[in-house]
Amino acid sequence: MIEAVGLHKSFGETHALAGLDFDVKEGTILCMLGPNGAGKTTAVRILTTLTRPDSGSATVAGIDVLRHPAEVRAKIGVAGQYAALDEILTGRENLQMVGRLYRVDAAAAKKRADDLLAHFELTDAADRTVKTYSGGMRRRLDLGAALMAQPPVIFLDEPTTGLDPKGRLSMWDLIADLARGGTTVLMTTQYLEEADRLADDIAVIDHGRVIARGTADELKRQVGGERLEVIVSDTPGLAAARRVLEALGEGPARVDEDDRRVSVAVASHDGVLTRAIRELDSAGVHVDDIGFRRPTLDEVFLSLTGRPAEETPEITQ
Amino acid sequence: MSGLGWWLRDSWEMVRRNLIHIKRTPELLLDVTLSPIMFVLLFSFVFGGAISVGSEGGQDASYINFLMAGIFVQTVAFAGIYTGVLLANDLQKGMIDRFRSLPMSQSSVLTGRTLTDLMRATLAIAIMWVVGMLVGFRPEGGIGGNLAAVAIMLLFGFALSWVGVAAGALVRTPEALQGIIFAAVFPLTFVSSAFVPTDTMPGWMRIFAENQPMTLVVNAVRDLTLGTNLYAAEVPSVIWSVAILVVSFPLGLWLYNRRTTQ
Numbered sequence: 001m002i003e004a005v006g007l008h009k010s011f012g013e014t015h016a017l018a019g020l021d022f023d024v025k026e027g028t029i030l031c032m033l034g035p036n037g038a039g040k041t042t043a044v045r046i047l048t049t050l051t052r053p054d055s056g057s058a059t060v061a062g063i064d065v066l067r068h069p070a071e072v073r074a075k076i077g078v079a080g081q082y083a084a085l086d087e088i089l090t091g092r093e094n095l096q097m098v099g100r101l102y103r104v105d106a107a108a109a110k111k112r113a114d115d116l117l118a119h120f121e122l123t124d125a126a127d128r129t130v131k132t133y134s135g136g137m138r139r140r141l142d143l144g145a146a147l148m149a150q151p152p153v154i155f156l157d158e159p160t161t162g163l164d165p166k167g168r169l170s171m172w173d174l175i176a177d178l179a180r181g182g183t184t185v186l187m188t189t190q191y192l193e194e195a196d197r198l199a200d201d202i203a204v205i206d207h208g209r210v211i212a213r214g215t216a217d218e219l220k221r222q223v224g225g226e227r228l229e230v231i232v233s234d235t236p237g238l239a240a241a242r243r244v245l246e247a248l249g250e251g252p253a254r255v256d257e258d259d260r261r262v263s264v265a266v267a268s269h270d271g272v273l274t275r276a277i278r279e280l281d282s283a284g285v286h287v288d289d290i291g292f293r294r295p296t297l298d299e300v301f302l303s304l305t306g307r308p309a310e311e312t313p314e315i316t317q
Numbered sequence: 318m319s320g321l322g323w324w325l326r327d328s329w330e331m332v333r334r335n336l337i338h339i340k341r342t343p344e345l346l347l348d349v350t351l352s353p354i355m356f357v358l359l360f361s362f363v364f365g366g367a368i369s370v371g372s373e374g375g376q377d378a379s380y381i382n383f384l385m386a387g388i389f390v391q392t393v394a395f396a397g398i399y400t401g402v403l404l405a406n407d408l409q410k411g412m413i414d415r416f417r418s419l420p421m422s423q424s425s426v427l428t429g430r431t432l433t434d435l436m437r438a439t440l441a442i443a444i445m446w447v448v449g450m451l452v453g454f455r456p457e458g459g460i461g462g463n464l465a466a467v468a469i470m471l472l473f474g475f476a477l478s479w480v481g482v483a484a485g486a487l488v489r490t491p492e493a494l495q496g497i498i499f500a501a502v503f504p505l506t507f508v509s510s511a512f513v514p515t516d517t518m519p520g521w522m523r524i525f526a527e528n529q530p531m532t533l534v535v536n537a538v539r540d541l542t543l544g545t546n547l548y549a550a551e552v553p554s555v556i557w558s559v560a561i562l563v564v565s566f567p568l569g570l571w572l573y574n575r576r577t578t579q
Contacts, residue, residue, distance in 0.1 A: 048418050052578055074420035084415035088338050100330055101421040103323070129341065145415065 001026040001153060001184040002047060007056035009042050009208075016042040017053065018208035024201070026152075029175070029185040031195035033297070034205035040188035041081075043205075044157045047186070048078045060153055074102070077146030080157040083138040084145070085130045091117060091141050092126040095148055102149035109148065116144040120174070136167030143174060154178060156187035160194060172197060192297030202297075206305050216297065223295045223303045227254075228272060229263040233286035238262060240283045248276055263293070324422040331429020332436075339433075348399060349441035353392040357448050360384050360512060373514055375543035381453045386466075386539035387511030388445060390531060393470045396438045397477030398502055401485030401494050404430055408485070408576065417577055424570055431478040438474040442467060458544035466541035469554055473534045476561040482569035486576045511535050530557035 002024040009017040017039045024030040032040045045051040047058055049069035058065040061075040078084075085094050092113055099109030117126045120140040125133065130141065139159060146154055156175065160168040175198055179185050189195055195202050196216045204212040204219070212219055228249055232241050238255060241262045245253045249264030249272075256262075266272055269292065280287055339345050365380040375382040404427070407413055416426050446454075456463055488494045508522060509515075509531040515523050526532055534557070536550035 050414060050417050050578065070420055073418055076418065078415070078418040080411070080414070082411045084411035084418075086334065086412050087410075088341050089334065093337065097330060097334060098415065098419065101327060101416070101419045103420060 002030075002058075002060050002186055004043065004047065004058045005056055007043065007046060007058065008054045009039075009046065009051065010054060016208055017046075017056075020056070020205070020208060020210060022203050022210055022213070024184055024186050026184050027179065027182045028200040029179045029187065029198050030201045030203060031199035032186070032188040032203050032205050033190075033192065033195045033301070034188075035190060038205045039208035040205055041157055042208075044078075044080075044155050044186070044188060048076060048155050049073055074149070075151055075153055077149070077151040077154045078157075079139070079142045079146040079154070079159060081159075081161050083142035085138060085142055087131045088129055090127050090129055091122050091133070091137075094130060094141060095144055098145040099148040104149055112148055112150075113144075116147060120144050121170075134167075136163055136170070139163060139167065139171060140174070143171075147178075151183075153184045153186070156185065158188055158190065160189070160191065168194075192301060196297050204301065204304055212300075212304050219297065219300045220295045223300050224265065226266055226292050226294050227263040228266045228276060229261060229289075229291060229293045230276070230280065230287055231289040232260045232262065233288050235260060237285040240285045241280060241287075244276065244279045244283055244285070248272060248279070260288075266292070320422075324425055324428075327422040327425035328428040328432060330421075331425050332433050335429060335433035336436075339437075346437065346440070349392065349396050349437045350444055353388060353441050353445045354448050356388050356391070357384070357445055357452065360388065361452050364512070368513055370514055372545070373539070373547060375455065375545055376457060377453075377455060379453060379455075381449065382455060382543055383514075383539070384512065385445070385449045385454045385456075386535045386542060387506075387509075388449075389442060389466075389470055389538060390473065390535045391506045391511055392441045392445065393438045393474035394477050394506070394531065395498070395502060396434055396441060397474040398481045398484070398498050400430055400434045400478035401481030401483075401488070402491045402498070403434075404482055404485035404573075405488055405491040405494050409490070413577055423574070427482050427569060427573055431475060431482065434478045434481075435471060435475050438471060439467075442470060456542040456544075458540075458542045462541040462544055465551075466538045469534060469537050469541070469551065469558070472555065472558045472562075473530070476558045476565065479562060479565035479569045483565050483572050486569065486572035505529065505531050509535060510539075530554070530561065533557055 004020055004022050007017045007020040020039065020043055032043065034040050042051065046053050047060055047065060049065060049072055052066065060072050063071050063075065065072050089097065095113035095116060096109050099112055100106060104112065117123050122137060122141060125137060130138065133141065143159065159175065160171050163171060175185060175187065199216065202214065202216060202219060203210045212222065228245060230241050230245065232238055235257065238257065238260060242253045242255055245262055245264040249266045251265050253262050253264040276290065361381045361384055368380055370380055370383040371378055373383050374380060458466065484494055484497065508526045509529060510526065511531065515526045515532065518526055533550045533554040536548035537554040540546060540548055540550065
């Protein structure tokens with residue numbers, strides 16, 4: 001449904017995209033995951049006809065983005081990090097205007113705007129100017145605007161950046177609903193949790209290139225399997241806990257003295273937890289917490305790029 | 318619907334948006350309401366007694382008759398160029414990105430903007446007309462002459478609003494453009510026949526003043542409103558406006574496209 005081949009784009013000395021390739025299948029959510037400046041926004045701007053690449057090609061819903069931008073625009077909805085709304089218009093006026101500009105006829109645009117306002121819990125605020133909206137309300141209205149013409153493909157550029165946890169959760173529900181309804185979604189995010197939660201497929205982007213691709217599980221497997229993790233009550237218990245875990249698991253245990261955390265890779269769950277608890281107890285180790293842990297996408301990102309996902313210098317566009 | 322039909326519909330949609338802005342933030346109209354009233358009153362009362370305009374002041378040979386054409390054209394010119402500030406404002410916000418991603422006629426963002434400013438200019442002319450009549454303006458050019466005068470002013474204002482579009486697409490911030498407008502348009506209005514007859518200016522300045530578009534439009538409007546026949550500036554003034562439009566319309570579109578596809 002979306003396909004990008006060899007996209008390159010430079011802004012002066014900055015190479016925003018350096019040969020970006022990916023595709024998104026119909027009715028699925030692809031999350032582009034990467035730090036600020038990785039090229040995510042540039043990729044979205046190219047696919048939504050807002051920016052032209054220096055080289056490469058792209059199609060959306062089978063239409064060439066560079067050759068037929070106007071036709072592509074009729075098939076897509078776009079919502080972004082900076083809600084593209086008219087502050088002086090009311091929520092309802094914004095939606096109706098966007099609907100009419102999508103060439104939906106006026107009566108249908110009116111009806112659709114009412115439906116979306118209700119669905120996004122904005123009915124009460126519908127006749128207030130957008131200036132008075134909270135961040136979360138703006139994002140929901142922005143997404144509503146993107147959906148006015150019920151387009152088959154939706155682009156969301158960091159749809160939850162800057163939202164509070166409640167706003168983020170309600171946005172996640174709305175996005176998941178879209179894909180269930182058959183819409184193809186390409187979204188970008190800096191939040192690993194978000195990709196983990198929503199994506200059918202994840203493309204990890206760094207320096208304008210896809211450096212890893214797969215489902216959340218596949219990416220986690222790439223970094224290594226499950227670990228048994230113990231947090232001991234006092235530092236002297238660390239050494240004993242380490243001996244117990246190394247006897248149970250595979251390979252050397254990892255010890256984090258500050259967090260009093262010991263972990264070891266395990267091949268299976270079978271009886272491991274009960275044995276661990278029994279043996280830790282008989283070794284006289286007091287345990288605060290114990291359990292299996294799978295690697296987080298944070299760890300995936302760290303192992304793929306050699307640096308954490310969020311502490312990277314910001315390069316805009 | 319045909320391409321032209323869609324373009325008109327989208328342009329109307331943009332005009333409608335701009336009119337809602339004006340309705341909710343009426344201070345957007347100050348430059349075409351309060352300022353021209355002040356100009357009419359200040360110039361006619363402060364300079365009126367000191368400047369002798371002779372036959373250029375129509376039948377009454379009065380300064381207010383002479384002045385009105387100048388005030389009309391100055392206001393319409395500023396309102397036209399000011400389009401650029403309003404566009405630069407829009408360009409700083411995310412709304413333009415939304416428009417770019419919609420299957421609408423892209424140039425309608427600009428035509429909607431310039432058509433709205435044509436309405437603003439028309440409002441300004443109406444207000445000034447009334448205020449001018451109250452302080453002695455006697456437009457004796459007849460209905461035909463006066464309507465032609467209004468048409469010539471609006472054409473000039475419309476042409477300048479496309480100059481504004483080009484300028485608005487070039488500058489980084491609306492504030493920067495405001496400074497440029499002040500520095501560029503004020504000299505043009507003062508070194509013209511807008512407020513004083515040009516024949517007392519030094520020779521070199523007079524050559525410029527008598528041939529620049531502002532003077533020609535002012536002179537055409539003056540003849541047509543007062544029913545005099547002193548300048549024969551109607552045709553040259555229209556040629557100037559059309560020439561400005563022919564250059565600034567495609568230039569404005571091109572600069573806007575370049576700016577928004579970065």
